[in-house]
Amino acid sequence: MDPEVFSAIIAGSVSLVVSTVVAAWAQRRKLELDYDVALRTERLAEYRKLWQLMEPIGWYGGTHEITAEIAKKLLADIDHSHINRSYFEGGGLLLSDVSYQSFEELQRALDKYDGAPEHLRPVGSKLRTALAYDIGGRKRPLLRPRIRQQELERPDVIASRLSSK
Numbered sequence: 138m139d140p141e142v143f144s145a146i147i148a149g150s151v152s153l154v155v156s157t158v159v160a161a162w163a164q165r166r167k168l169e170l171d172y173d174v175a176l177r178t179e180r181l182a183e184y185r186k187l188w189q190l191m192e193p194i195g196w197y198g199g200t201h202e203i204t205a206e207i208a209k210k211l212l213a214d215i216d217h218s219h220i221n222r223s224y225f226e227g228g229g230l231l232l233s234d235v236s237y238q239s240f241e242e243l244q245r246a247l248d249k250y251d252g253a254p255e256h257l258r259p260v261g262s263k264l265r266t267a268l269a270y271d272i273g274g275r276k277r278p279l280l281r282p283r284i285r286q287q288e289l290e291r292p293d294v295i296a297s298r299l300s301s302k
Contacts, residue, residue: 177272180231184268190214191243194261203257205250212247215240233271239264 203239232240246260269275
């Protein structure tokens with residue numbers, strides 16, 4: 138076989154393989170981005186409802202004391218909120234692992250609320266932080282790894298909030 142023809146066949150084959158790999162990667166990346174946009178859009182609608190329910194236990198803006206009645210109402214609202222129903226009905230599998238762990242932790246804290254707001258506020262804050270990260274509300278640098286559970290439980294942050302109240 139003529140060396141020029143052989144070179145042309147090799148170059149064409151390499152070009153075909155490279156262009157196929159690049160096209161497949163680009164298509165996969167587009168699908169991932171489209172999925173991410175759709176997921177964030179759905180999460181935003183559902184998380185907004187949950188966020189509003191947690192106003193009474195916020196660090197800031199909660200002008201009233203957290204009473205046992207408020208805690209019970211909050212627990213009832215969360216138990217009957219659309220996000221909880223839709224989670225178990227299969228259409229709302231929107232909570233990330235970290236957010237779901239924080240959501241469960243808040244439900245447990247509300248169940249055993251002892252009247253001390255400092256027992257609810259850090260748990261509510263942790264859930265709100267996880268929700269914000271899920272929807273990109275607290276934008277992080279693109280090269281930083283995803284939030285980890287330990288980042289939500291930093292004692293220095295919780296202690297500084299407790300001492301300022």
